[in-house]
Amino acid sequence: MADTGAAIELVDLTKHYPGNPRPSVDGVTLRVHAGETVVFVGPSGCGKSTTLKMINRLIEPSSGSVRINGEDVTGLDPVKLRREIGYAIQSSGLFPHMTVAQNIALVPRLAGWSGRRVRARVTEMLELVGLDPGEFRDRYPRRLSGGQQQRVGVARALAADPPVLLMDEPFGAVDPITRAHLQDELLRLQRELRKTIVFVTHDIDEAIKLGDRIAVLGERSRIAQFDTPEAILAHPADDFVSGFVGTGAALRRLDLTRLRDLGVTGCPTAHQGEPVQQVRGRLRASATDEMLLLDRRGRPIRWLRREDLAHTEGPLTEAGTPVDGTVTRDATLREALEAVLTDSTGRAAITGPNGVYAGAVHLEGLLATVRGLLAADRRRAREHQEELEATRTEPTPPETEEVTAGRVEGDRGDAVGRVESDQGDAVGSAG
Template sequence: MDATAASITLADVGKVYPDGTVAVDDFSLEVRAGELAVLIGASGSGKSTILRMINRLIEPTRGTITIDGRDVLKQDPVQLRRQIGYVIQNVGLFPHQTVRANVGTVARLLGWDRKRINQRADELLDIVGLDPARYGKRYPHELSGGQRQRVGVARALAADPLVLLMDEPFSAVDPIVRARLQEEFLRLQATVRKTIVLVTHDIDEAVRMGDRIAVLAEGGRLLQYATPAELLSRPASAEVRDFIGADRGIRRLAVTPVRDVMSPYTGPADGLPTVDAVATLHDALAVMLTSDATTVLVTEDGHPIGQVTRTAVFDTPVPETRI
């Protein structure tokens, strides 16, 4: 198992409130170590309740939740939360503390010495794209919304938790900043490889961010749990199909690498538009439409390695289901 991440298992978890309201009913899910799992569903589907039951901000009525094989319900909840990173929509930074102090909050609670805390805070500020020399001594009100969100992510990672929980983390910023934060977070995740459970209401964010996506219905019913490509290609029911929308075919292009449909190219490369080998079919189609071309050249390190035709884009095969 990856030493920086831990699996999360929810087995027959339920939450029923005293008035009889069923927020979550017999919910089971496994998140593999180092995986980013997205919970998505309409209002009332219990996605935030499920997230908060993992760190016991809400106590489940029944079922078991384990992290790295350890039952969270048998652990001290305060100690448990100090081992889990938590990022919320409005960040929740302490307004009277500097950025550096905010990032070091959990590390202080764990008894780290000041030098170690400051070193870790500066390291993480640098990782999330905030120069510690410039931003470390500022206060939250002196930052933009996107900058505050980055500080929130840095704070959640400060004590090097195995698990990171994120509740609508990017929804409070405008679409342009949100897309930039998503991209930066994916780069960060490629480096730190934490186990992440992310709640969102945005299917495009779920498809872009998730290794696997759990689609929930009212009462915390799990409708489908699959990779983005599988979800868009094979909705498990009419309810899932309606939720992800009629344009799921277009969304599927955004999660299909050009390498999946690339064919050899032996002709001259002059005049053909290009896409990088890490691009998706959505990128390739966009280049074709912009350039009024029916073929794009796929390049790696500046050298042509294949081609993608417009026909290949529209004839993209449905991916095999992964277990």
């Protein structure tokens, strides 16, 4: 297998546990594209873990097949197969009698890597997941916090550079703040590594944050909806999915876009030490009522309104009001909204590296952006639904499956591009 992502296909995959009257997983068919993160979300006992564990044959399917890059894994040696598929679970699954380094080295050693290569890989993996190798390499798992154990669990799953990573509620056992950090780390890693990830969770917010696509699973892993987070939020396929998504879909949508994605633009600025008259003239000539005063390092320090400047002759650092809320370009729209709602006049300065001025965001611009995003999501979800219905009623040529899969992928690409260009100037309306 290659070391970047591999496509996974589940075809009519079924698990009937002996003694149970009905199958726990009943005929699941879905395709995960190479390099994609797909999240299985659904109520407890619906068969998410069983479905996941059939991919690396920790559980043997009763019928149906799993193909990785086109190869049916049921014909492979399960031990060898598991070495080529990373697996991270809730309790981190670390061996308590082994050090962090020994845990991470396990699969590379089984795969026959040289001692030197394994040691270098352990260091690399610890750095990748944000743990100092010098400090953590020789510790035993009991001397790690829950979050650190999860990080080591992810490092171990990635150590042999598998194309596929299966994650079963990997962040389920840590507190919400650590969980959010671990999710951010996973997103960062995935931007770099482009593995194919199948991730299981109960938590729809986690699914929305991490998934390129989400499979909402009902009883016996029946697929209630398999689509992008945007489409699921905008257009839940049925009552079961809307029940699962819950209320607040519009607010959740705000977590999916960052200020950076919207092409932030500026507002007028003045520099500490500039003559008041010059600054006043510049603000008068601009289309706005307000500007940002920057300190000598280019960091925003005060908001200056026309009336503030009309009555001051003294230093600019004493005019106007101090900047208290700033957001970075990586802030989500929810975080930006929080910042402008907390500000008494509804705006926030945007900063880049070292707190240097990068733009400004205003309540009106932000609201217009959000409305535009939601409308675009609804429109796309409707179009997608219509396309799916049309394919269902058309006579099916032999390559239908490929065509459908391609169309879903294309939808997402287009969708993101369109949102970005639709909304490119909405946030910068302050400038």
